[in-house]
Amino acid sequence: MAQTAVDTPSPAKLEVxxxxxxxxxxxxxxxxxxxxxxxxxxxxxxxxxxxIAGPSGSGKSTLIRCxxxxxxxxxxxxxxxxxxxxxxxxxxxxxxxxxxxxxxxxNLFPHLTILENCTLxxxxxxxxxxxxxxxxxxxFLEKVKIPEQADKYPGQLSGGxxxxxxxxxxxxxxxxxxxxxxxxxxxxxxxxxxxLDTMVELAEEGMTMICVTxxxxxxxxxxxxxxxxxxGQIVEQNEPEEFFNNPQNPRTKLFxxxxxxx
Amino acid sequence: MxxxxxxxxxxxxxxxxxxxxPPATETGVVKWMRSxxxxxIPNAILTxxxxxxxxxxxxxxxxxxxxxIWTAPSxxxxxxxxxxxxxxxxxxxxxxxxxxxxGFQYPSELYWRPTLAFVLLFVAIAPVxxxxxxxxxxxxxxxxxxxxxxxxxxxxxxLVPLLAAVGLVAGYFVYARFVAQSFAMGFFGGIVAxxxxxWITGFLPVEGILALTPVESRNMGGxxxxxxxxxxxxxxxxxxxxxxxxxxxxxMPIIKWICVVFIEFIRGVPLITLLFVANxxxxxxxxxxxxxxxxxRVIIMITMFASAYIAEVIRGGLAALPKGQYEAADxxxxxxxxxxxxxxxxxxxxxxxxxxxxxxVGLFKDTTLxxxxxxxxxxxxxxxxxxxxxEWNGVYWELLGFAALLFFxxxxxxxxxSQWLERQLNTDRR
Numbered sequence: 065m066a067q068t069a070v071d072t073p074s075p076a077k078l079e080v081x082x083x084x085x086x087x088x089x090x091x092x093x094x095x096x097x098x099x100x101x102x103x104x105x106x107x108x109x110x111x112x113x114x115x116i117a118g119p120s121g122s123g124k125s126t127l128i129r130c131x132x133x134x135x136x137x138x139x140x141x142x143x144x145x146x147x148x149x150x151x152x153x154x155x156x157x158x159x160x161x162x163x164x165x166x167x168x169x170x171n172l173f174p175h176l177t178i179l180e181n182c183t184l185x186x187x188x189x190x191x192x193x194x195x196x197x198x199x200x201x202x203x204f205l206e207k208v209k210i211p212e213q214a215d216k217y218p219g220q221l222s223g224g225x226x227x228x229x230x231x232x233x234x235x236x237x238x239x240x241x242x243x244x245x246x247x248x249x250x251x252x253x254x255x256x257x258x259x260l261d262t263m264v265e266l267a268e269e270g271m272t273m274i275c276v277t278x279x280x281x282x283x284x285x286x287x288x289x290x291x292x293x294x295x296g297q298i299v300e301q302n303e304p305e306e307f308f309n310n311p312q313n314p315r316t317k318l319f320x321x322x323x324x325x326x
Numbered sequence: 327m328x329x330x331x332x333x334x335x336x337x338x339x340x341x342x343x344x345x346x347x348p349p350a351t352e353t354g355v356v357k358w359m360r361s362x363x364x365x366x367i368p369n370a371i372l373t374x375x376x377x378x379x380x381x382x383x384x385x386x387x388x389x390x391x392x393x394x395i396w397t398a399p400s401x402x403x404x405x406x407x408x409x410x411x412x413x414x415x416x417x418x419x420x421x422x423x424x425x426x427x428x429g430f431q432y433p434s435e436l437y438w439r440p441t442l443a444f445v446l447l448f449v450a451i452a453p454v455x456x457x458x459x460x461x462x463x464x465x466x467x468x469x470x471x472x473x474x475x476x477x478x479x480x481x482x483x484x485l486v487p488l489l490a491a492v493g494l495v496a497g498y499f500v501y502a503r504f505v506a507q508s509f510a511m512g513f514f515g516g517i518v519a520x521x522x523x524x525w526i527t528g529f530l531p532v533e534g535i536l537a538l539t540p541v542e543s544r545n546m547g548g549x550x551x552x553x554x555x556x557x558x559x560x561x562x563x564x565x566x567x568x569x570x571x572x573x574x575x576x577x578m579p580i581i582k583w584i585c586v587v588f589i590e591f592i593r594g595v596p597l598i599t600l601l602f603v604a605n606x607x608x609x610x611x612x613x614x615x616x617x618x619x620x621x622x623r624v625i626i627m628i629t630m631f632a633s634a635y636i637a638e639v640i641r642g643g644l645a646a647l648p649k650g651q652y653e654a655a656d657x658x659x660x661x662x663x664x665x666x667x668x669x670x671x672x673x674x675x676x677x678x679x680x681x682x683x684x685x686x687v688g689l690f691k692d693t694t695l696x697x698x699x700x701x702x703x704x705x706x707x708x709x710x711x712x713x714x715x716x717e718w719n720g721v722y723w724e725l726l727g728f729a730a731l732l733f734f735x736x737x738x739x740x741x742x743x744s745q746w747l748e749r750q751l752n753t754d755r756r
Contacts, residue, residue: 134653153661161659171654175672175751184668185658237658 080288083110084143085241085272086131091140093123093130100126101137102296110240113273115283115304118293119319124276127293128243131274132163145240161189164234168246170226172218178205178229179214182236190237197236204232208262224255228262235266242266244275280324284308292316390414394724400717418721419728422712426728429547429702430711436481436539440550443478446471447557455743458750472558479546479554481538485530493523509663543621547702549732554621555703556690556736559628563689564682566629567636568675572666574641585637592634597692600627605699624696632689639681643674676751683744687737694729704729 086108093101100123108114116124129135131142133149133156142149144159173181182201186192192200205211208228210221218226227247234242244263248256260282267273267286277283283290283304290307292300292315300313308324311317351357364370393413397420398404404415419426428437450471453464473487497520505512546554573585592600604623647670655665675682697706708725712718718725 132657134656157659157661160657163657165657167650167654167657169648169650171648171650173651173654173669173673175676185660188664188668189659233658 087143093137115287122293123296164239165243431545439478443475482540484536489527493520549704551703555693563632566633570637571640643678
């Protein structure tokens with residue numbers, strides 16, 4: 065398997081520490097008899113911004129969903145923030161509260177207001193006092209530029225606004241790592257930009273991010289490493305410049321020619 | 327059409343038209359009748375037929391209602407007064423009013439106690455039903471109410487319901503103490519603690535302290551019995567139904583199979599069978615000498631029956647939620663009880679409201695089935711002591727119509743409330 069691994073990225077636009085945030089070694093996952101993830105090895109350093117690309121069905125979403133144990137892996141080892149992921153529920157809940165996740169379909173809680181969506185987890189998981197949680201929530205809602213929507217319900221917001229609320233909701237838990245699972249795939253074109261702007265801003269503040277996305281412009285702008293997956297394997301990873309201008313693996317070349325070709 | 331040149335494309339309007347009222351045939355009663363009653367010839371015929379049916383129904387029922395006799399002491403006296411004219415003998419309702427409401431054995435000087443309990447019922451459920459209108463502090467009374475109502479209706483020493491409450495409180499404290507470590511530990515610890523308290527306090531001498539005249543279960547009857555069974559069983563079967571529905575979804579195979587077997591078995595058995603079991607068979611399984619109250623046995627059976635149905639309704643609500651809601655709750659680090667209580671159940675229950683109300687209304691009417699195991703609820707009273715008496719032998723329409731009216735009013739109220747509740751909870755506006 066041609067794996068031109070560049071585990072220690074060369075100087076990027078933003079400094080990356082050499083502290084390890086996520087270490088995945090030799091990880092395998094099956095759905096029944098179908099081998100979805102095969103021998104995944106990946107080290108993510110604190111402050112890194114990684115974009116995972118690849119054709120649909122290549123296992124990109126499954127990979128990041130394994131990191132916060134939304135999916136179980138059957139073999140191999142995942143270490144998040146110094147905690148090894150085991151099947152122990154307490155252990156999983158600890159990791160989940162440190163790792164924020166943004167979904168393709170937002171998954172806001174429709175029966176709660178925007179503010180309640182943001183304060184729920186801090187109040188119940190972190191046991192933050194209510195007024196303090198609300199202050200934090202308003203801070204992050206201002207950051208994603210929709211503080212005026214705080215008392216509305218998710219159903220009253222546009223898709224782009226909902227996705228920004230979803231980002232704010234994750235940030236309210238003060239996560240050390242953020243996972244984005246195709247955050248703009250369900251959005252209308254004019255709303256994609258407002259969500260990407262929020263993500264760029266987050267990246268510039270040094271958040272450790274792993275994004276599954278088809279937004280190659282975003283990858284060029286903020287990623288310091290692009291990973292290409294196909295058939296459940298990491299096929300190629302490199303800095304964005306090299307990845308886009310000089311892809312090595314034929315599968316990568318084919319993929320890039322298909323998505324950049326028009 | 328003077329301002330329109332037929333053959334030129336260019337067109338400039340010179341004066342704007344004023345608004346005009348629509349033609350008379352398009353407004354008011356005429357329009358409504360034309361479009362709704364007489365739009366086509368078949369519709370007109372159907373309208374006339376419906377009017378005729380309505381007329382013949384009313385002309386039969388109205389004299390019976392308006393000409394009714396409310397003051398005769400017996401059916402024969404009533405027929406004498408009517409002297410061949412059409413009219414209902416509603417005097418059976420006034421004569422036997424207390425029997426219809428309280429049964430024929432409840433001491434008449436104590437009628438104020440169940441009446442008071444009935445009035446207080448509204449105070450107790452108001453903060454639950456209208457959670458936005460009433461202060462949350464009223465929920466304290468709601469928590470006290472079941473014990474108070476028991477004391478009022480059954481009488482006896484106040485220590486009995488008080489100690490029952492103490493057991494529950496002890497169970498709750500044990501639960502709260504251990505739930506942080508493990509939900510199962512808290513849950514079962516709480517149950518054990520409650521039973522230990524009840525067992526110990528069972529030895530206390532309770533007679534005579536703040537005692538009301540005791541009334542035995544077999545003396546309960548009339549619509550009061552239907553209300554007791556209905557309200558207790560509905561309020562118990564909702565939490566049990568939720569637990570069963572969640573249990574059926576559990577990843578733990580033993581819990582899952584216990585719930586599946588329970589639900590499928592109870593749903594597959596007629597309620598009457600369960601009531602006969604409660605009445606007769608259950609006694610064989612209990613240690614000899616235990617006096618297990620008949621109403622309590624019936625409550626257990628009806629609750630089991632209703633909770634199996636409610637569990638299936640709620641399972642439908644749970645299945646209707648997108649998987650993303652579970653994942654979002656998980657990804658924020660909420661544990662299972664939190665995710666269920668804060669995210670999943672509020673949404674699933676909202677979806678399930680029509681189904682739950684359907685079961686609740688059906689259950690409330692099914693409480694009349696206890697008449698077949700010789701309990702004298704409203705229908706039991708009518709079929710038994712009242713119709714069998716020499717004075718009122720043969721007054722079917724008036725009595726059963728009254729029973730139907732009572733049940734209709736109650737069930738229609740429940741149904742209207744549930745529609746209001748659905749509108750209240752409609753926040754997602756999808």
